[in-house]
Amino acid sequence: MPARRRRKTSRQRGTHTHGWGAKKKHRGSGHRGGYGMAGTGKRADAKKPSIWKEDYFGKYGFVRPRSCGTQGINISYFEEKYQTLLNEGLIKEEQGFSVIDTSSFKMNKLLSCGTPTKKYRITTDYASKNAIEKIKAKGGEVILNREVKVKKDPKKENTDKNSNKEKASVKENLPKKDEKNPQPHKQENGKQVK
Numbered sequence: 001m002p003a004r005r006r007r008k009t010s011r012q013r014g015t016h017t018h019g020w021g022a023k024k025k026h027r028g029s030g031h032r033g034g035y036g037m038a039g040t041g042k043r044a045d046a047k048k049p050s051i052w053k054e055d056y057f058g059k060y061g062f063v064r065p066r067s068c069g070t071q072g073i074n075i076s077y078f079e080e081k082y083q084t085l086l087n088e089g090l091i092k093e094e095q096g097f098s099v100i101d102t103s104s105f106k107m108n109k110l111l112s113c114g115t116p117t118k119k120y121r122i123t124t125d126y127a128s129k130n131a132i133e134k135i136k137a138k139g140g141e142v143i144l145n146r147e148v149k150v151k152k153d154p155k156k157e158n159t160d161k162n163s164n165k166e167k168a169s170v171k172e173n174l175p176k177k178d179e180k181n182p183q184p185h186k187q188e189n190g191k192q193v194k
Contacts, residue, residue: 037051037056070108070109070125070126071106071107071108071109072107072109072110072111073102073105073107073109073110073111074111074112074113074114075110075111075112075113075114075115075116075120075131075134075135076113076114076115077114078091078098078100078114078116078120079114079115079116079117082098082118090104090105094121096119097119097120097121097140097141098118098119098120098121098140099120099121099122099123100120100121100122100123101122101123101124102122102123102124102125103123103124103125107124108124108125108126109124109125109126109127109128110122110124110126110127110128110131110132110135110142111128111131112128112129112130112131112133112134115134116134116135116138116140117138118138118140119138119139119140120135120138120140120141121140121141121143122135122140122141122142122143123143123145124142124143124144124145125144125145125146126144126146127142127144
């Protein structure tokens with residue numbers, strides 16, 4: 001069985017400073033010149049050369065500003081809370097439609113989660129393709145406040161241009177017809193044969 005070792009503090013009883021030298025040295029981190037990178041830029045630049053290799057001085061980069069983006073609301077939200085929203089006046093019933101404006105919910109995009117059971121007339125800034133199809137399938141309509149810009153796929157455009165160029169180059173490479181002989185010349189190994 002190992003012997004119990006005495007704690008260091010109990011062994012230092014009676015030594016006045018417990019191994020810290022002069023009494024005034026053991027106060028915070030003043031004796032060591034501060035914690036961490038303290039003193040790097042002060043006191044006549046004494047420590048600057050030792051710190052140049054690190055990214056300590058100056059400012060670096062930037063914080064990217066947050067875009068407001070879109071806030072989405074699902075069809076299922078209207079279905080689940082239909083009665084309470086109707087009582088609060090956020091949904092109005094007009095001409096057989098349940099009229100909803102998503103801006104009153106502080107939302108600007110209609111999303112397609114859920115299945116509609118009523119005819120909705122929803123006014124919104126943006127809407128997903130599936131959400132529009134679901135609402136229209138039930139006899140409702142989605143009114144978009146903003147025009148949706150369809151992004152053109154640059155890859156498709158490049159392929160279209162390339163195919164047009166290929167067609168033009170094929171036409172150029174076709175052998176020309178003689179005025180006397182209407183049939184074009186045959187080519188064998190790069191030489192024309194009549």
